[in-house]
Every structure is written in structure tokens, then in C-alpha cells.
Amino acid sequence: MSGEDRPDGHTDGGTEQTPEAGGPTDGTDGSRFAPADRVASVAPSGIREFFEVAETRDDVISLGVGEPDFTAPWPARSAAVNSLERGRTSYTANRGTEELRRAIAERVTRYDQTYDPAEEILVTTGASEAVDLAFRAFVNPGDTVALPTPTYVSYEPGVRFAGGEPLPVHTRHEDDWALTTEALYDAGVDEADVLVLCYPNNPTGATMDASEMDAVADFCREHDLLVVADEIYAALTYDGDHESVATRPGMRERTVVINGFSKAYAMTGLRLGYAMGPPDAVDAMTKIHQYTMLSAPTTAQHAALAALDRCDDDVDRMRREYDRRRRYVVSRLRELGLPVAEPGGAFYAFPRVADVAPDGDARAFATDLLEAEGVAAVPGTAFGTGGEGHIRISYATGLDDLKEAMARLERFLS
Incomplete structure (x- = not known):
């Protein structure tokens, strides 16, 4: 029997396999597990x-x-402990609990973002999974993905793992690391397929004001770019309000917004994020999510709901x-x-x-x-x-x- 059936319809791994006599098993020269080219081409972090x-x-x-x-704030930790004590250890819906998605939809209205919790929000295992899902869902082999640099270390490997070609877009210290249309044209982003935005930015701490974001949105519409907007630090904006490209005219339908609970709520180890976008975008990301992750951690979802409700x-x-x-x-x-x-x-x-x-x-x-x-x-x-x-x-x-x-x-x- 290759695997034991489980009540949820999945099967456990099959019987233990043994290597052929004399076959290499320790990863030294001769190992069958040479990494795929797209993996071998990526350096360690x-x-x-x-x-x-x-x-x-x-x-x-x-x-x-x-x-x-x-x-992590006590109400979030307490909710996590309580959920375990009450035996809430089963899978949730692929997209996350309905209650949490409703709470996320309510929360992001403070950034002038409006999303339907039933069709336009996906809860993920950290914002990192959401970024990976976006790349795998929307980047075809050979597609060009523009990355303003300096850039978060995971973006370029994620693009390569998805078969895309990263395109660096240089921002400058002298411009306070803001992304300008001049930099976009200089890098050839008008010929790209996807633009990744991370503001507030890791590693520079840069933000973009309303006029700068308007200009980038105009560029994206003019050149028909999809946008992946990583806004994990939105709640940690110090001067003025957080600006999201998705709120600009004509941008909501071409943007996936990513956020999460790791940074603002100090919940890094609970691994919970979310993606928001048009129904067809969220459907595509959910398809990958349900086959690879199934659902985000249940305990973390209970903690996140309490965080949104009681931890401002x-x-x-x-x-x-x-x-x-x-x-x-x-x-x-x-x-x-x-x-x-x-x-x-x-x-x-x-x-x-x-x-x-x-x-x-x-x-x-x-x-x-x-x-x-x-x-x-x-x-x-x-x-x-x-x-x-x-x-x-x-x-x-x-x-x-x-x-x-x-x-x-x-x-x-x-």
C-alpha cells in the first residue's frame, strides 16, 4: 500500500524508499539531486x-x-493560546477564515483600499508566500520583471524561480531613493511586463509621496504594466500617510497588494500575510496556494483577528x-x-x-x-x-x- 488514506482526502507519504545498492546518498559528487538551473543560478541570501x-x-x-x-501584543498571543485550548487546529478555508478576511477588508480602508473579502482577499503563510504566489501566477517564462534597486533580497530569486528575468531599476541616494519616471525609462521598464513596488522600502526606508506615486501610476497605465505592491511596512509610516499605487485611477485592476502581520504587529514567527487584488488575480494565486500550502496557519489566523480588533x-x-x-x-x-x-x-x-x-x-x-x-x-x-x-x-x-x-x-x- 503506497500511503494511508486520511479523512481529509489526502494521503500520507508512501512507504520508505531505500537507495539502490552503491548509489550516492550523501549529496557529494554524483548525487542525483543536482539543482535545476533556475535554482543553481541564485546565490544564497x-x-x-x-x-x-x-x-x-x-x-x-x-x-x-x-x-x-x-x-507580539498580548491580545494576539492570548487569542492564539485560546484557539489551541479550544482545539481549533484544523485547516481553514483555502483563502483564510471568512471572519479574518472581513477584518482585513475593514482595516485597509484606512489606506483608501476597498476589497471584497469573499473574492478579492487571500490569507497566506506570511507576506513572503504572497510575493511568491504573485510571481508564479503572473510571470511567464522570459517575462521581464522590473525591480527598483536597492531591493528586498527575495524579489530577484522569486522572479528567477518563476522563470522571469529581473530588470534592475536604479534609484538614488540623492533622490531619497524615490522611484522616478526617469529611472523607469532609463532602465527600459516601458518594455517590461511587471513592476514590483516596495514602499515603505526595505532596505532604504524610503516612502513615496502622492505626486511621486501618481507619476508611477501614470507610467504603469501608459505601458500596460502589472504591479506587485509589497506594502508590509504600510503601518510603519512616520511622516504623512501611506500612499498605495492601487488607489490611483486605473491601477486597482492591474495591481496585487501584499501586506501582513509580521512587522507592524511583531508577529514574524506566526507567518501570516495576505494578498488583495481583482477576483481573477486572487483566483490564480489561490490555485497555487491550495496545492502548495492549502491554508495559512490556523492558530496565526486567530491571533491576527485579535490583532486587528484590539491591538491598535x-x-x-x-x-x-x-x-x-x-x-x-x-x-x-x-x-x-x-x-x-x-x-x-x-x-x-x-x-x-x-x-x-x-x-x-x-x-x-x-x-x-x-x-x-x-x-x-x-x-x-x-x-x-x-x-x-x-x-x-x-x-x-x-x-x-x-x-x-x-x-x-x-x-x-x-
């Missing part, structure tokens, strides 16, 4: 690779991983603290002579170190800083060629650690 080195040392202050140092004050408190740290870090970096654009959202600063790095090499700078002073920051090259000459500093860590890290950086520079 520049963030994880760097911090594996940092983890081998004591007394390291990590300013690298983009994870809140707060704990907690989010406001965390945002105020991030803002305090932001102003401190930017002020200190500038005192130390490191140019840095004012981050308008998220919890990252992206200072330029080219003038003080060996041969302008940000990776060498980050490596030397780690070895000499035990401060771990991510070299900008981890975020694409547009990050050369910069490092990413996360201020999602305590103010005391930030002060000590800045003191060590000052000592290192002197």
Missing part, C-alpha cells in the same frame, strides 16, 4: 550568509535582521518607539559624517559608506566593522547592485544597543 558569521562571535550587536525586537494601541506604541530610534540613528550617522537619506517608513537606515570603505566596498566595510567592533550591519550589495557603497542598519533593536553600536561605529571610523 546575502543577509543570512553574513549573519552566520556574526553568530559565531560573542558580544555582537546585530543591526541586521529585519525583525521587531518587540513581542500596541502598534501605535511600537511605531512611536521606532520613530524615536529612527531620529536618533539618523542624527548620529550624520554626526559621524555618513550621508543618509531620511527614512520615511519601515525600520531601516541606509547610510553611504563608500567614502570611508576600502575601495568603496560596502561588504569589506561591514566585514571590518564586525571583526573590529562587533557591530553587524548588512552590506548594501545584498540588496542588488544599487546598494553598492551602502550598508543597511536596522533600528528594530533597543535604544541602549543602538547607542552602544553608534559608539562602536564612531570608534571604528576614527
Whole structure:
């Protein structure tokens, strides 16, 4: 019997297989498991690779991983525990619980976004799954996907895994990392198929104001681009209101908006996100989701519902603290002579170190800083060629650690 039938209609894995006599089994030369070309062509994450080195040392202050140092708010944790105690451990509907989708639809109205919870919202296993689903659902082999750079480390690999061709679009420190139509034309995005937007931005902390977003929307309509808008940091916008490209005329029908609970609600380990878009877009993403993930974690969905219902004050408190740290870090970096654009959202600063790095090499700078002073920051090259000459500093860590890290950086520079 190849597998034992289960009540839900799935089957467990079959009987254990044994390798043929003499066959290689340990992944050394001769292994049958050579990765597919599209996998082999992708380098390991520049963030994880760097911090594996940092983890081998004591007394390291990590300013690298983009994870809140707060704990998920108590109402969310309590709801998760309660759901387990009541035995709510079964699958939910593929798209997520109806109650949670309704709550998400209500929440995003604060960004002038209106979506039907029945047909236009999909709950996913983190925003990362939603990004992956969007690429796999809408990128055909050979399609060009424009990625404003510096860019989040997962976008380019995700595009390649889907068979697409990443197209870097360089933004500039001098423009506060805003995406301009000039940059889009210079990169040839008018011939692309998909544009990815991440604002507030990881790694730069950049946001876009209304006029800048209007211009990008005009470009997308004129050149018939689909848009994947990753808005995971929307609630962590410090100056002004969050601007979404999906609210511009003619953009809702060509945009998938992605958000989640990891950053604003400090729920990274619960792995819950969501995607919003027209019914045909959500249908396509759900088709992949139901075959690969089936449904997002049930316990996390109960936590998220409580977060939306009862944790606004907690989010406001965390945002105020991030803002305090932001102003401190930017002020200190500038005192130390490191140019840095004012981050308008998220919890990252992206200072330029080219003038003080060996041969302008940000990776060498980050490596030397780690070895000499035990401060771990991510070299900008981890975020694409547009990050050369910069490092990413996360201020999602305590103010005391930030002060000590800045003191060590000052000592290192002197």
C-alpha cells in the first residue's frame, strides 16, 4: 500500500524508499539531486550568509535582521493560546477564515483600499508566500520583471524561480531613493511586463509621496504594466500617510497588494500575510496556494483577528518607539559624517559608506566593522547592485544597543 488514506482526502507519504545498492546518498559528487538551473543560478541570501558569521562571535550587536525586537501584543498571543485550548487546529478555508478576511477588508480602508473579502482577499503563510504566489501566477517564462534597486533580497530569486528575468531599476541616494519616471525609462521598464513596488522600502526606508506615486501610476497605465505592491511596512509610516499605487485611477485592476502581520504587529514567527487584488488575480494565486500550502496557519489566523480588533494601541506604541530610534540613528550617522537619506517608513537606515570603505566596498566595510567592533550591519550589495557603497542598519533593536553600536561605529571610523 503506497500511503494511508486520511479523512481529509489526502494521503500520507508512501512507504520508505531505500537507495539502490552503491548509489550516492550523501549529496557529494554524483548525487542525483543536482539543482535545476533556475535554482543553481541564485546565490544564497546575502543577509543570512553574513549573519552566520556574526553568530559565531560573542558580544555582537546585530543591526541586521529585519525583525521587531518587540513581542507580539498580548491580545494576539492570548487569542492564539485560546484557539489551541479550544482545539481549533484544523485547516481553514483555502483563502483564510471568512471572519479574518472581513477584518482585513475593514482595516485597509484606512489606506483608501476597498476589497471584497469573499473574492478579492487571500490569507497566506506570511507576506513572503504572497510575493511568491504573485510571481508564479503572473510571470511567464522570459517575462521581464522590473525591480527598483536597492531591493528586498527575495524579489530577484522569486522572479528567477518563476522563470522571469529581473530588470534592475536604479534609484538614488540623492533622490531619497524615490522611484522616478526617469529611472523607469532609463532602465527600459516601458518594455517590461511587471513592476514590483516596495514602499515603505526595505532596505532604504524610503516612502513615496502622492505626486511621486501618481507619476508611477501614470507610467504603469501608459505601458500596460502589472504591479506587485509589497506594502508590509504600510503601518510603519512616520511622516504623512501611506500612499498605495492601487488607489490611483486605473491601477486597482492591474495591481496585487501584499501586506501582513509580521512587522507592524511583531508577529514574524506566526507567518501570516495576505494578498488583495481583482477576483481573477486572487483566483490564480489561490490555485497555487491550495496545492502548495492549502491554508495559512490556523492558530496565526486567530491571533491576527485579535490583532486587528484590539491591538491598535500596541502598534501605535511600537511605531512611536521606532520613530524615536529612527531620529536618533539618523542624527548620529550624520554626526559621524555618513550621508543618509531620511527614512520615511519601515525600520531601516541606509547610510553611504563608500567614502570611508576600502575601495568603496560596502561588504569589506561591514566585514571590518564586525571583526573590529562587533557591530553587524548588512552590506548594501545584498540588496542588488544599487546598494553598492551602502550598508543597511536596522533600528528594530533597543535604544541602549543602538547607542552602544553608534559608539562602536564612531570608534571604528576614527
